[in-house]
Amino acid sequence: MTRVNAPEVNRSFANAGLAVGMGHSVLRRFCEAIGLLCLSLKTHQAIQKEVHKSALQSLQSNLTRARDIVKQLYQKTEDFFHVAVTYDGTWHKRGHTSLHGVAAVICAVSGLVLDVHVMSLHCQLCKVMEKRLKDRPDDLERWKTTHRPKCHKNHTESSGSMEVAAAAVMWGRSEQYGLRYTTMISDGDSKTYNELTKNPPYDGIAVTKGECVNHVSKRIGTQLRNVVADERKRGVTLGGRASGALTQVMRIFFYLS
Ligand SMILES: [Zn+2]
Incomplete structure (x- = not known):
């Protein structure tokens, strides 16, 4: 993969921004506030593409390794x-x-x-192009036909x-x-x-x-608590210290057994 021609410091800056969810406009404001020149939008987009591509490659290689292990x-x-x-x-x-x-x-x-x-x-590119070509519906339709296979909106x-x-x-x-x-x-x-x-x-x-045992026990616990609360409203005490009463300890026992 050819690397974007950008100084290492710009690359690290853009990567750090992406890692904490800061896009180019936020990075630019941040740079303005501390008196630094920010990298251009074009360079940021190129680095973003590079990070995305490399993350996808790494994901695919991890998934392949996981599938191979599971097959054993x-x-x-x-x-x-x-x-x-x-x-x-x-x-x-x-x-x-x-x-x-x-x-x-x-x-x-x-x-x-x-x-x-x-x-x-949502697809950011679709949003931008719909705005840009809003008076040229034929051009927009043509653009959408070529863009469709790469469109991020899949739902x-x-x-x-x-x-x-x-x-x-x-x-x-x-x-x-x-x-x-x-x-x-x-x-x-x-x-x-x-x-x-x-x-x-x-x-x-x-x-x-x-x-899932954890989810089943969670649901049983909720139901048992509801039974105690409902019966209490009717004047019946299921809790208390008497033998066989539905105390918190008993409920925990039901959870685990
Ligand atoms: Zn799109």
Whole structure:
């Protein structure tokens, strides 16, 4: 990969900014405040591209290594390794209004990440070009046709549906890597599992669901606390020190057993 022709100090400055979420405009304001000349937007964009490319290469090489390790833990069935996984997603911002989300498939035995997928409701380049070509709809349409394969916007529905959509992508491409995620250990949210049941990713092979012990015990604990609170409202005491009472200790016992 050819490196951007920029002094090392500029490269480190831009990298440090990216690591803490500071874009070029924030870096420029920062430089102005302390009386420094800032690197140009063009150089910053070139460094940003370089960092992105190198991060992607590193991600792919780590995922390949993780898949190779996981293949040693399982027996092959019909050309594929059937792996038990956990699956979860996270968003850039909380409250189901985030423009970006990322989800990961993780091997339940080794804890290694087997695949990740980023979902985005936004593409900065599209936004800029839509503004620039707003009076030239034909040119904008032509530009969009060439830009589409590289567009960052890959999701059009709600932020909340990103996790399910990302699962469909990753389960759909798992066979490319010689893997089938045939057991999914749920975190208590069954939306993704329901979707995989409705649209099975593998021919004639169902994805089965396992429950995470931690999440199950958390749910039982909540239910037991609710029982105690509800009964208290009706004047019945389930707690107290009497033998067999549903004390905090008993609840902890239920958690663990
Ligand atoms: Zn775009």
